[in-house]
Amino acid sequence: xxxxxxxxxxxxxxxxxxxxxxxxxxxxxxxxxxxxxxxxxxxxxxxxxxxxxxxxxxxxxxxxxxxxxxxxxxxxxxxxxxxxxxxxxxxxxxxxxxxxxxxxxxxxxxxxxxxxxxxxxxxxxxxxxxxxxxxxxxxxxxxxxxxxxxxxxxxxxxxxxxxxxxxxxxxxxxxxxxxxxxxxxxxxxxxxxxxxxxxxxxxxxxxxxxxxxxxxxxxxxxxxxxxxxxxxxxxxxxxxxxxxxxxxxxxxxxxxxxxxxxxxxxxxxxxxxxxxxxxxxxxxxxxxxxxxxxxxxxxxxxxxxxxxxxxxxxxxxxxxxxxxxxxxxxxxxxxxxxxxxxxxxxxxxxxxxxxxxxxxxxxxxxxxxxxxxxxxxxxxxxxxxxxxxxxxxxxxxxxxxxxxxxxxxxxxxxxxxxxxxxxxxxxxxxxxxxxxxxxxxxxxxxxxxxxxxxxxxxxxxxxxxxxxx
Amino acid sequence: xxxxxxxxxxxxxxxxxxxxxxxxxxxxxxxxxxxxxxxxxxxxxxxxxxxxxxxxxxxxxxxxxxxxxxxxxxxxxxxxxxxxxxxxxxxxxxxxxxxxxxxxxxxxxxxxxxxxxxxxxxxxxxxxxxxxxxxxxxxxxxxxxxxxxxxxxxxxxxxxxxxxxxxxxxxxxxxxxxxxxxxxxxxxxxxxxxxxxxxxxxxxxxxxxxxxxxxxxxxxxxxxxxxxxxxxxxxxxxxxxxxxxxxxxxxxxxxxxxxxxxxxxxxxxxxxxxxxxxxxxxxxxxxxxxxxxxxxxxxxxxxxxxxxxxxxxxxxxxxxxxxxxxxxxxxxxxxxxxxxxxxxxxxxxxxxxxxxxxxxxxxxxxxxxxxxxxxxxxxxxxxxxxxxxxxxxxxxxxxxxxxxxxxxxxxxxxxxxxxxxxxxxxxxxxxxxxxxxxxxxxxxxxxxxxxxxxxxxxxxxxxxxxxxx
Numbered sequence: 034x035x036x037x038x039x040x041x042x043x044x045x046x047x048x049x050x051x052x053x054x055x056x057x058x059x060x061x062x063x064x065x066x067x068x069x070x071x072x073x074x075x076x077x078x079x080x081x082x083x084x085x086x087x088x089x090x091x092x093x094x095x096x097x098x099x100x101x102x103x104x105x106x107x108x109x110x111x112x113x114x115x116x117x118x119x120x121x122x123x124x125x126x127x128x129x130x131x132x133x134x135x136x137x138x139x140x141x142x143x144x145x146x147x148x149x150x151x152x153x154x155x156x157x158x159x160x161x162x163x164x165x166x167x168x169x170x171x172x173x174x175x176x177x178x179x180x181x182x183x184x185x186x187x188x189x190x191x192x193x194x195x196x197x198x199x200x201x202x203x204x205x206x207x208x209x210x211x212x213x214x215x216x217x218x219x220x221x222x223x224x225x226x227x228x229x230x231x232x233x234x235x236x237x238x239x240x241x242x243x244x245x246x247x248x249x250x251x252x253x254x255x256x257x258x259x260x261x262x263x264x265x266x267x268x269x270x271x272x273x274x275x276x277x278x279x280x281x282x283x284x285x286x287x288x289x290x291x292x293x294x295x296x297x298x299x300x301x302x303x304x305x306x307x308x309x310x311x312x313x314x315x316x317x318x319x320x321x322x323x324x325x326x327x328x329x330x331x332x333x334x335x336x337x338x339x340x341x342x343x344x345x346x347x348x349x350x351x352x353x354x355x356x357x358x359x360x361x362x363x364x365x366x367x368x369x370x371x372x373x374x375x376x377x378x379x380x381x382x383x384x385x386x387x388x389x390x391x392x393x394x395x396x397x398x399x400x401x402x403x404x405x406x407x408x409x410x411x412x413x414x415x416x417x418x419x420x421x422x423x424x425x426x427x428x429x430x431x432x433x434x435x436x437x438x439x440x441x442x443x444x445x446x447x448x449x450x451x452x453x454x455x456x457x458x459x460x461x462x463x464x465x466x467x468x469x470x471x472x473x474x475x476x477x478x479x480x481x482x483x484x485x486x487x488x489x490x491x492x493x494x495x496x497x498x499x500x501x502x
Numbered sequence: 503x504x505x506x507x508x509x510x511x512x513x514x515x516x517x518x519x520x521x522x523x524x525x526x527x528x529x530x531x532x533x534x535x536x537x538x539x540x541x542x543x544x545x546x547x548x549x550x551x552x553x554x555x556x557x558x559x560x561x562x563x564x565x566x567x568x569x570x571x572x573x574x575x576x577x578x579x580x581x582x583x584x585x586x587x588x589x590x591x592x593x594x595x596x597x598x599x600x601x602x603x604x605x606x607x608x609x610x611x612x613x614x615x616x617x618x619x620x621x622x623x624x625x626x627x628x629x630x631x632x633x634x635x636x637x638x639x640x641x642x643x644x645x646x647x648x649x650x651x652x653x654x655x656x657x658x659x660x661x662x663x664x665x666x667x668x669x670x671x672x673x674x675x676x677x678x679x680x681x682x683x684x685x686x687x688x689x690x691x692x693x694x695x696x697x698x699x700x701x702x703x704x705x706x707x708x709x710x711x712x713x714x715x716x717x718x719x720x721x722x723x724x725x726x727x728x729x730x731x732x733x734x735x736x737x738x739x740x741x742x743x744x745x746x747x748x749x750x751x752x753x754x755x756x757x758x759x760x761x762x763x764x765x766x767x768x769x770x771x772x773x774x775x776x777x778x779x780x781x782x783x784x785x786x787x788x789x790x791x792x793x794x795x796x797x798x799x800x801x802x803x804x805x806x807x808x809x810x811x812x813x814x815x816x817x818x819x820x821x822x823x824x825x826x827x828x829x830x831x832x833x834x835x836x837x838x839x840x841x842x843x844x845x846x847x848x849x850x851x852x853x854x855x856x857x858x859x860x861x862x863x864x865x866x867x868x869x870x871x872x873x874x875x876x877x878x879x880x881x882x883x884x885x886x887x888x889x890x891x892x893x894x895x896x897x898x899x900x901x902x903x904x905x906x907x908x909x910x911x912x913x914x915x916x917x918x919x920x921x922x923x924x925x926x927x928x929x930x931x932x933x934x935x936x937x938x939x940x941x942x943x944x945x946x947x948x949x950x951x952x953x954x955x956x957x958x959x960x961x962x963x964x965x966x967x968x969x970x971x
Contacts, residue, residue: 132854132856133738134734134738134854134855134856135854135855135856135857135887136738136741136855137854178687179687179691181685181687185684185685187746189662190685192691193658193662202947202951206947206950207947208945208947208948208951209945209947209948210945210948212923212925213854213923214852214853214854214887214923214924214925214928215654215852215886215887215888216650216654216659216852216883216886216887216888216925216928216929217852217925217927217928218647218648218650218698218925218927218928218929218930218931218932219925219926219927219932219936219940219943219944220698220932220940220944220948220949220952220970220971221695221698221699221703221951221952221955221956221970222648222661222691222694222695222697222698222699223948223951223952225691225694225695226690226691226694226695226955228691229687229689229690229691230690230691234690245741246741246742246745248745265603269602269603269605272605272714272715273715273791274791275791276715276717276746276747276789276790276791276792277656277745277746277747277791278745278746278791320745321745322742322743322744322745322746322747323745323800331792383683383684383685383686384683385601385603385604385606385682385683386603386604386605387601387603387604388604414685417684417685418604418683418684418685419684419685454681454682454683455683456681456683456685456686456687456688457688458686458687458688459683459685459686459687460685460687461687462687463687463688463689467688471688471689474688475688475689476677476678476679478671478675478676478677478678479677479678479679479689479692480689481675482671482677482690482692482959483689483690483692485958485959486690486695486955486958486959487690488958489954489955489957489958490951490954490955501689501690502689
């Protein structure tokens with residue numbers, strides 16, 4: 034076949050995978066989507082990416098960019114037509130340079146997030162993006178989906194962490210936009226247009242990322258709270274009292290913690306007695322530029338005042354790094370525990386803090402009314418208003434029954450998100466999963482503008498078709 | 503004339519100004535650009551803005567959105583064809599609401615920045631954007647130009663301070679995008695496309711802005727440093743030692759300070775003796791969430807260590823709010839002092855911190871070689887890499903001679919900015935002033951993408967023609 038020969042000539046025979054060699058790339062991490070690609074192509078440089086895209090553009094072949102294949106919305110999985118080329122960036126994993134005086138680093142899209150964090154640390158700097166898949170997700174995927182995670186409260190999403198991009202356009206041209214500047218008002222913000230566009234407008238091949246000073250000390254605690262209202266009140270107190278040292282504010286339901294210790298018996302619940310019966314926990318983290326003692330003192334002052342005021346009922350403050358890691362490990366084990374205990378219906382939503390309690394209480398009740406016995410698995414980054422509002426089968430359900438009602442559950446939850454001015458995708462993107470739901474919730478003028486941008490930047494429609502729009 | 507009648511019917515006779523009534527809107531603040539509009543139209547609501555734009559779209563009439571008319575690049579001044587309608591947002595100055603639990607506020611585009619800061623403060627919150635024109639510039643203009651100012655180091659540009667927008671498109675449709683969410687990954691980032699597009703893609707009519715806790719204490723100091731290298735070293739120390747409490751890091755040359763006290767004799771130089779002879783000062787500000795005593799203690803620890811290490815030669819720490827205000831007043835008086843002392847050639851550039859010294863030293867020398875006796879008036883937000891690298895006539899020049907060489911000066915400075923990977927517009931935008939320079943420095947692929955976006959979002963080319971592109 035002519036295209037495959039061209040691609041082999043451009044990137045080398047060993048970097049064009051077909052059939053069984055391509056299988057691992059054709060299915061997403063959650064095994065919800067199975068595609069059938071023409072081939073997987075693994076270019077080794079920006080120039081090769083441009084050649085691959087040009088060859089695909091000429092033949093009208095769909096291009097599906099793929100990083101670590103850890104996405105949760107099927108955004109990196111092709112359809113089953115056998116026509117698409119998966120463009121894997123995994124060979125482009127060079128840290129091109131670190132500029133400590135400018136607090137920036139230039140990395141290729143295929144760099145694993147953990148590798149970037151590590152390279153920054155070795156240069157005495159922090160690259161703050163942190164999320165469960167960091168051992169296998171790539172910077173390119175993080176950019177394409179505007180990834181979030183646990184440090185957004187302080188450092189922002191991936192969007193806020195990128196200063197410049199290198200992008201191969203849908204025509205196979207290279208935009209050299211690798212600027213390392215905190216301020217640049219010279220025209221339209223193309224950077225933020227490509228970030229979060231899930232590979233539908235072009236291929237991000239490299240980026241200049243922001244670095245930060247390494248904190249001198251961290252302090253972590255688990256707080257037991259009686260209600261979402263109290264958790265939101267505590268968020269306001271933490272923001273006011275801890276300022277920008279507040280780097281983590283995670284909400285975890287009692288059910289989530291129980292699920293983790295049921296699946297991983299070596300882990301321990303943070304509270305016992307009456308506190309263990311409270312419905313919610315908050316995982317609070319402070320990163321201090323001063324000292325361990327100062328971090329702890331501030332922390333205790335703010336948490337102490339909250340306990341006195343009644344919005345926090347109990348607190349466990351980590352006394353060592355090991356204890357801090359154990360608390361975070363509880364939080365980070367929730368997705369694995371969910372996966373082990375069977376398929377669930379996941380919602381990645383964001384809600385204004387002022388309407389969070391109304392949303393959770395109302396939606397829980399509405400779900401129980403419509404789907405009696407269903408289980409709520411609710412956790413998330415409350416500091417950013419981002420909940421992973423997941424739903425699992427109860428004792429009276431089997432997996433098939435749950436998945437048969439999936440679309441009804443989505444509709445109920447997303448309608449309620451929309452009613453409180455929330456978003457149906459806080460940090461995972463749209464991909465295939467939420468593509469059909471998007472027009473129901475998106476302002477029609479906005480949707481029309483998006484379609485025009487897609488049409489003008491990718492007139493042949495080859496970039497990741499069937500995703501987002 | 504038919505269009506004017508339509509506009510009068512839409513917004514009321516008193517809100518369509520012509521001839522002498524329109525004159526104040528037709529000239530920019532610096533009096534560099536004089537336009538001749540068909541009329542100034544002042545709609546009072548989003549719906550009226552949409553009607554005005556629709557009427558203009560039908561007749562192919564250029565629309566020039568205008569806020570406080572304080573821009574520095576002529577972006578809000580029409581050409582002299584007498585065809586354009588200036589669309590003034592100044593009647594839309596309602597604070598629509600403040601949500602303290604969500605730390606957001608919704609404001610109309612015509613709100614004066616100071617009014618927004620004040621409304622936030624009354625609700626116990628900080629809206630951090632702060633710049634010299636804050637008493638007259640509007641939120642709409644701040645958004646259209648992605649305004650910067652003195653707090654960007656900590657809180658970001660206007661882009662980072664806006665969560666949602668309401669926009670009237672070039673077709674006169676209304677995009678209702680007033681989301682108050684910190685995370686929302688549901689498609690292309692239209693918000694950031696309109697922000698910074700200087701009215702060339704549509705008209706921003708309202709926004710949801712981020713609020714922050716009010717700092718408990720502020721601490722300000724002026725530092726005397728011997729070189730740009732030392733100032734950059736100090737920036738690194740301040741970032742590491744003060745973390746996110748560092749809210750201001752301004753560079754000021756000795757010449758700037760002298761200019762201020764020459765123009766405003768009631769102001770005092772911060773240093774005397776040998777320190778007064780050092781070529782640079784840094785204005786450092788810390789905002790603390792804890793206490794006055796803590797702010798001062800941290801501050802003194804970091805500045806003390808820098809003095810010991812030799813990168814700071816002398817320091818004046820403000821002992822009272824009045825002293826702090828006096829130090830800031832020195833900094834903020836520079837633009838007025840410049841204006842009083844005659845026309846100057848202004849450059850609003852950004853440079854990676856790692857190349858700042860190379861840029862300043864090299865450009866100063868090259869300017870002296872090409873234009874002997876020219877004066878450098880250099881100050882800016884070093885914390886963001888943003889310099890206002892201005893040039894004034896020396897004793898041996900008159901104003902006419904200086905302005906006659908303006909284009910040569912621009913070219914020399916901007917070529918050097920480009921050579922160190924900087925930006926020719928850090929925070930003021932492109933407007934008319936830098937429109938012709940843009941293609942010289944912008945990546946051609948990027949420029950082509952910008953043109954395609956302009957063509958698809960404003961196919962009739964009515965939105966602020968002759969600006970940016």
